[in-house]
Amino acid sequence: MGKVKIKKKETRIDMTAMSDVTVLLLTFFMLTSTFLQKEPVQVITPPSVSEEKVPVANLLSVLVSPEGKVYLEVLGSQDSTDNKKYGSENVRAHMLQYMAEHYNALHPGANISFTPEELATFSKCNAFGVPITRMKEWLRLPTDQRDKALEAGPGIPIDMNEDPNKPNEFQQWVQAAYNSIDEELRDAVVKGSGISIKADQTTPYSVVNVVMDNLQTIKMNKFTLMTALKTEEE
Amino acid sequence: MAIKSKSRQKKFDTRIDFTPMVDMNMLLITFFMLCTTMIKSQTLQIALPSNEKVENELKNKVKESEAITIIIDGEIDEKTGLAKPEEGMLYYYDGKPETSNLINGESNMKQAEFGSKQGAYDAIRGILQERNKEVVLKVNDLKKKWKDMGFSNNEEKNDSIFQAERKKVMNDSTLKRPVVIIKATPHASYANVVSVLDEMQINNINRYQIDRINEVDSAMMIMVKKKNLEK
Incomplete structure (x- = not known):
């Protein structure tokens, strides 16, 4: 048995x-993961003891490559489909429109406008950084080539400009974020938590200084620097 | 024959083997775990002075006894055009620059080391701590209380009260607090500038500003460098 x-x-x-x-x-x-967004340049941010986290929404980050090329990334308030005013995509489309209008106003002879399809394409781009005159061309490229074109391109035109009445393209983009239709993003930019400079630790200070000076010229004296975590040694 | 097949059917296992399923799931979990960004970047808040003239005049009224100017210098790699954070140099002086005897290489500018480790020169952390002694002592007391959960039994509440108290001490005008002016040469690396800004946080200094370097500063720096080389 x-x-x-x-x-x-x-x-x-x-x-x-x-x-x-x-x-x-x-x-x-699967539900909690947020994938790393592809960026035109890889940067290693310098360490700091600051414990403030980078916001996941309402952020205009200025990506500075060591050579001085400038790219922008825009995040609106948390994406919502029911409201036309909020969300990253609406904010980006509105920014591009604002940018075209104000660029034309400042440059007599320039006549830049975008079709709804182009605006839709642009609203899906997380990072961008081409001169506005070449924006149409860039948006026409297939998705995979767009990233490469960003890397090879000159970035957003920026120079030492101290005249707030004649902002350069970079300053106009920041102003576009400042005047964005998303109130939450606008508030964050005004308060300073909404603008963040992201630069590599080996970048010469002169390069970062150009960006800071540009922000200062258009009276954006408050902003944040993106850093990596370092524990405080006692 | 018929009997045989019947008996076989009876023996047939209806349970499914889940091992391959588990294998696949584990693989997917690993993929998602590696792809997620668990560690978020940090941000450091700074506020630049506005570049309007009225403010500039106010800025100059900073009490000389309280002011300390820190100058960050560095080196640029000629091949890559990148700054080298490990080659960074730090200089500082108290109050106004003393240049009366600059021709002989004498000024009140001194060299310092980054961080907290004493090397050939004094470390910047010690220098700043010394000047912000009154605030640092008070904040350390608060920190002790915070660690023992002295403000509240609730962890979140404990944190927020501590932060508020710390801010109060840092803004207390009855204490002797320094005003730090940070200047960087174009050769300085971004990492070095951030590390100096970091020292403000560590030493509980809330009055600091980033300024542009001027001729007097660079002249003094050259003399200090020269003197250090002679040594």
């Missing part, structure tokens, strides 16, 4: 419970 019982005993382990657990974990990671 005893012999028969031992023979019938199952040696395989039931994997159902294990599978349940892994599926649960998988769901958790």
Whole structure:
């Protein structure tokens, strides 16, 4: 009798419970993960003890490459479909329109306008940085070539400009964010938490200084610098 | 034959083997775990003085006894055009620049080291701590209380009260607090500038500003460099 019982005993382990657990974990990671956004230049931010986190919404980040090329990334308030005013995509489309109008106003002879399709394409771009005169051309490129064109391109035109009445293109973009239709982004930019400079630690100060001076000229004296975490040594 | 097949059907296991499923799930979990950005970047808040003239005049009224000017210099790699953070140099002087005997290489400018480690020169952390002694002592007391949950049993409340108290001490005008003016040469690396801004945070200094370097500063710096080389 005893012999028969031992023979019938199952040696395989039931994997159902294990599978349940892994599926649960998988769901958790899928829902919580935010993928790293692709950036035109890779930068290693310098360490600092500051513990303030980078906001996930309402942020205009100025990406500065070591050579001095400037790119912008815009995040509106958390994306919502029911409201036309808010969300990254609406903000970007509005910014481009604002930019075209104000560029034309400042440069007599320039006649830049964008079709709704172009605005829609632009609103899907997380990072951008081409002169406004070449924006149409850039938006016509297929998605995969757009990133390469950004890397190879000159970035947003920026120079030492101390006349707030004649802003350069970079300053106009910042003003576009300042006057964006998204009130939350506008508030964040005014308060200073909405503008962040992201530069590599090996970047010469003169390069970062150009960006800071440009912001200062258009009276944006408050902004943040993006840094990596470092623990305070006592 | 018929009997045989019947017995076989009875033995057929209806349970599905979940091992491959688990394998696949584990793989996917690993993928998502590696792809997520768990560590978020930090931000450092700064406020530049407005570049209007009225403010500039006010700026100059900073009490000389309280002012300390820090100058950050660095080196640029000729090949890549990038600054080298590990080659950064730091200079400082108290109050106004003393240039009466600059021709002989004498001024009140001194060299310093980044961070807290004493090297050939004094470390900047110690220098700033010394000048902000009154505030640092008070904040350290607060910190002790904060660590023992002295403000509140609730962790969040404890944090927020501590931060508010710390801010109050840092803004207390009855204490002796320095005004730090940070200047950087074009050769300085961004990392070095951020590390000096960081020292403000560490030493609880809330009165500081970033300014442009002028001829007097660079002349003094050249003399200090020369003197250090002679040593």
